[in-house]
Amino acid sequence: MEQKERCVCRRKHREAPEERGMMNRLNRIEGQIRGIKAMVENERYCVDILIQVAAVQAALNSFSKVLLEHHIKSCVVDDIKSGDSDATVEELCRLLQKLMR
Template sequence: MENGKECCCHKTKKRSEKEYKSLIHRLNRIEGQVRGIKGMVEKDVYCTDILIQVAAVTAALNGFSRELLGNHIRTCVVNDIREGKDETVDELVALLSKLMK
């Protein structure tokens, strides 16, 4: 529970093979980049060189988020609206508000 509210993590989504592979590929690359940054810290690499790699990871995470959000809108949101679940629009607006902080 977060801030006294139930987590929405009980929902699931079956992803297509293509979507799944793309997201996992991105996450694997990001994981490798983070391990690389850890290695740089362990080897006492100069701060600016590490910060450049941190910026690359940040950009990669933003790309992952954009892809996931786009897929969410094209599938979950569209399907819910077609089924008359107008509360999904409010959920999307709240999500966008959190993402834009």
């Protein structure tokens, strides 16, 4: 079976509750980043900044887990049902390798 090349411009419609939840998480992360920037500008102690950086990393990891779950339950399942299982599984494996670096 010939492997179909994936277009990097694929799109995904999200229902309003899912999109709203994702945007809320991203807005909180953005606020945390602005807070870290202010801490640097205000010459805050390194340890305090590092603790906030760890909090941002944890928030991004949490966002990624939720997004990955939605991706598997929707995009991956839909592609497999449409008969595109080989390419879909390969794409998912590549994604997981990148996420686990």
